Amino acid sequence: MYIPLHWHSTYSFLEAIWKPKDIVKKAKQLWLPAIWLTDIDVMYWAIQFYQAAKDEEINPIIWVEIGFILDINNITNLKSVGSLCLIATSEEGYLNLMKIVSYASQDGFKGRPTMDIHILEECKGWLIWFCWWIDSWIFKLLSASESLSRIEEIVVMIRDILWKDNFYFEMIAQDEKIHWNIAQVNKTILSLSEKLKIPCIVNNIYLYPNSDDKTTQELAMAIKDNVKIYDPQHRVTNTKSYIMLEDEIVDICKNNWYSEDLIKTWVDNTQIIADRCDVFIRMKQLLFPKYAVEEDIQEVYEQHKDDLIIED
Numbered sequence: 001m002y003i004p005l006h007w008h009s010t011y012s013f014l015e016a017i018w019k020p021k022d023i024v025k026k027a028k029q030l031w032l033p034a035i036w037l038t039d040i041d042v043m044y045w046a047i048q049f050y051q052a053a054k055d056e057e058i059n060p061i062i063w064v065e066i067g068f069i070l071d072i073n074n075i076t077n078l079k080s081v082g083s084l085c086l087i088a089t090s091e092e093g094y095l096n097l098m099k100i101v102s103y104a105s106q107d108g109f110k111g112r113p114t115m116d117i118h119i120l121e122e123c124k125g126w127l128i129w130f131c132w133w134i135d136s137w138i139f140k141l142l143s144a145s146e147s148l149s150r151i152e153e154i155v156v157m158i159r160d161i162l163w164k165d166n167f168y169f170e171m172i173a174q175d176e177k178i179h180w181n182i183a184q185v186n187k188t189i190l191s192l193s194e195k196l197k198i199p200c201i202v203n204n205i206y207l208y209p210n211s212d213d214k215t216t217q218e219l220a221m222a223i224k225d226n227v228k229i230y231d232p233q234h235r236v237t238n239t240k241s242y243i244m245l246e247d248e249i250v251d252i253c254k255n256n257w258y259s260e261d262l263i264k265t266w267v268d269n270t271q272i273i274a275d276r277c278d279v280f281i282r283m284k285q286l287l288f289p290k291y292a293v294e295e296d297i298q299e300v301y302e303q304h305k306d307d308l309i310i311e312d
Helices: 020-029 046-055 089-109 117-122 137-143 150-163 180-196 211-225 246-255 260-276 295-308
Strands: 032-042 058-069 082-088 127-131 165-173 200-203
Touching: 020 032, 020 046, 020 200, 032 046, 046 058, 046 089, 058 089, 082 089, 089 117, 089 127, 117 127, 117 150, 127 150, 137 150, 150 165, 165 180, 165 260, 180 200, 200 260, 246 260
Parallel strands: 032 058, 127 165, 165 200
Antiparallel strands: 058 082, 082 127
């Protein structure tokens, strides 16, 4: 069964146009057993989404799209930062996502929260990674005329950090005859997938519920970019970014001349990932991040920590 993976909400500020609760309602209408929400660089939506999905007896899958570069200390400019997607498969994975997002916001590149391979290695537990679309770090490397061998080297490095079963590629279901850049990424990913034996999923980015909501989404982007909707320079969404079900996804892939066996494998992999994700968030408790402290402060704490306990 195809599980649409890449849903964005209004927390992807002025990029998508629907709220997390509305996404859950749409998933309920479509009889989806699991629902994914990924927003760009933030996780403010997670609890609202989690509770809404649980109320509808749908498995809430929490993940985030965030900027990535190999070494945050060697960023030359914002254009070198590509996106990656990280999925939490457990409560520990959810906590690791929060650590990564906090790190990316505090220590990332100015203008875009960014993580690097070092924080990924530190917080790799219970996370699934995949890269996607024309904003991915793979496309950034292709645009910079990086060699395929270098891209392959980086992929292997990341795969080895995350463990083999936690790394996926993403094929994009858009008309490749129209979108040459998507075709370029898809062909590169398929080549790497076959050579390195890394599985693929098939997906799209979903920014609005129905095809006739496209104009509303473009209006939101115009507001974000501080331009008029009738300005010829305003951004136009030339991809199909409404919710698609399996039949439409399969038809697009067939029209791109991919084999039925490959397409079926990609579709099945969306269900495999969904089945691996079981995040349980404990409510009504305080969760404080653990920060490293100076040694002398730690010593004072150890001496007096018993005095800090408040008896009922």
